[in-house]
Amino acid sequence: xxxxxxxxxxxxxxxxxxxxxxxxxxxxxxxxxxxxxxxxxxxxxxxxxxxxxxxxxxxxxxxxxxxxxxxxxxxxxxxxxxxxxxxxxxxxxxxxxxxxxxxxxxxxxxxxxxxxxxxxxxxxxxxxxxxxxxxxxxxxxxxxxxxxxxxxxxxxxxxxxxxxxxxxxxxxxxxxxxxxxxxxxxxxxxxxxxxxxxxxxxxxxxxxxxxxxxxxxxxxxxxxxxxxxxxxxxxxxxxxxxxxxxxxxxxxxxxxxxxxxxxxxxxxxxxxxxxxxxxxxxxxxxxxxxxxxxxxxxxxxxxxxxxxxxxxxxxxxxxxxxxxxxxxxxxxxxxxxxxxxxxxxxxxxxxxxxxxxxxxxxxxxxxxxxxxxxxxxxxxxxxxxxxxxxxxxxxxxxxxxxxxxxxxxxxxxxxxxxxxxxxxxxx
Numbered sequence: 001x002x003x004x005x006x007x008x009x010x011x012x013x014x015x016x017x018x019x020x021x022x023x024x025x026x027x028x029x030x031x032x033x034x035x036x037x038x039x040x041x042x043x044x045x046x047x048x049x050x051x052x053x054x055x056x057x058x059x060x061x062x063x064x065x066x067x068x069x070x071x072x073x074x075x076x077x078x079x080x081x082x083x084x085x086x087x088x089x090x091x092x093x094x095x096x097x098x099x100x101x102x103x104x105x106x107x108x109x110x111x112x113x114x115x116x117x118x119x120x121x122x123x124x125x126x127x128x129x130x131x132x133x134x135x136x137x138x139x140x141x142x143x144x145x146x147x148x149x150x151x152x153x154x155x156x157x158x159x160x161x162x163x164x165x166x167x168x169x170x171x172x173x174x175x176x177x178x179x180x181x182x183x184x185x186x187x188x189x190x191x192x193x194x195x196x197x198x199x200x201x202x203x204x205x206x207x208x209x210x211x212x213x214x215x216x217x218x219x220x221x222x223x224x225x226x227x228x229x230x231x232x233x234x235x236x237x238x239x240x241x242x243x244x245x246x247x248x249x250x251x252x253x254x255x256x257x258x259x260x261x262x263x264x265x266x267x268x269x270x271x272x273x274x275x276x277x278x279x280x281x282x283x284x285x286x287x288x289x290x291x292x293x294x295x296x297x298x299x300x301x302x303x304x305x306x307x308x309x310x311x312x313x314x315x316x317x318x319x320x321x322x323x324x325x326x327x328x329x330x331x332x333x334x335x336x337x338x339x340x341x342x343x344x345x346x347x348x349x350x351x352x353x354x355x356x357x358x359x360x361x362x363x364x365x366x367x368x369x370x371x372x373x374x375x376x377x378x379x380x381x382x383x384x385x386x387x388x389x390x391x392x393x394x395x396x397x398x399x400x401x402x403x404x405x406x407x408x409x410x411x412x413x414x415x416x417x418x419x420x421x422x423x424x425x426x427x
Contacts, residue, residue, distance in 0.1 A: 045278035057298035104404035114255030140300035180207020201341035210321035214354030222315030250307035252299030341407035
């Protein structure tokens with residue numbers, strides 16, 4: 001009944017939140033003389049902080065109406081080009097001049113790990129300056145009726161394969177964090193079937209390919225508990241009146257609680273600083289806080305079958321690096337990958353996927369030629385910095401774009417790419 005109690009608490013708090021929001025508006029109204037005093041700003045700040053920490057955050061928008069291509073500002077249109085019950089494929093269509101080079105076609109596979117695909121807004125914004133970008137927009141499981149059936153890790157792999165078929169040959173796939181495992185499996189399945197729609201290259205970023213290497217706190221929890229513990233303690237039914245009523249899910253608020261507890265002091269300091277920014281009338285700093293937490297606190301539920309199968313396959317059995325992973329009734333053979341170039345990217349301070357876990361893909365994909373593989377570790381960034389932020393824009397994104405261009409199939413002469421291990425040092 002924990003999910004039901006969570007929903008009831010949210011409903012009971014609604015009048016209190018509404019009152020706090022009204023008081024916030026009253027105390028910061030410029031017609032109120034107290035709004036220009038420290039006392040007024042302190043009261044307004046307190047009401048806003050209370051309202052924000054007790055609200056439920058909805059799915060954010062990507063909000064990318066324009067981009068810069070070759071020094072010119074062009075309009076961008078979001079269009080859904082492929083749709084299934086648990087995922088939409090969004091194309092960020094740039095209105096380029098006729099005959100302009102679109103750049104490599106890149107499918108960005110967003111993580112299905114509790115946050116929406118909009119967490120990759122910065123990733124998409126950076127890549128689409130030089131590439132034709134598509135991104136997976138996973139659907140909140142609580143919004144999918146049970147009549148649509150189940151969705152597990154095998155279905156995830158099938159979705160990736162279907163999307164690559166939809167986009168056609170010479171697509172480059174970029175997997176951010178969790179999807180590194182199913183994307184690698186999908187490519188292995190396609191290569192094993194001599195599928196002509198297998199991607200030209202795949203980039204795996206901060207993914208848990210082999211969690212036995214430098215295990216983090218997240219990895220250790222999964223390793224220390226049997227699968228039955230997760231089934232009994234974190235799987236819940238979606239309550240009425242949600243569209244997914246009665247569906248078994250891993251609630252997003254539980255995932256968020258786990259992530260926040262890992263750095264609870266940092267989040268408490270951030271909210272204290274937010275309060276002080278409001279009191280001091282520092283609007284820019286306060287707005288940065290709102291932007292970050294509007295995204296970070298917006299979470300979605302995962303289907304129980306997907307969550308449990310992922311925990312069992314990736315974190316308990318380590319099936320993929322052992323060569324024991326199954327896709328339905330067929331073993332996933334990563335040695336079958338021969339024609340897809342591989343780029344792995346890690347962050348030096350990643351506390352979600354430890355250093356070496358993503359690089360393990362280089363070890364298990366033994367038949368990819370040396371000139372078609374590269375590994376890069378970005379110094380001084382954590383998990384989030386692997387796919388977002390200034391270092392991603394300056395150091396990582398240009399490597400992804402160049403790697404994709406180098407291994408585009410319609411390029412007649414491919415220049416071998418030096419293997420990069422850390423901080424741009426070629427070995």
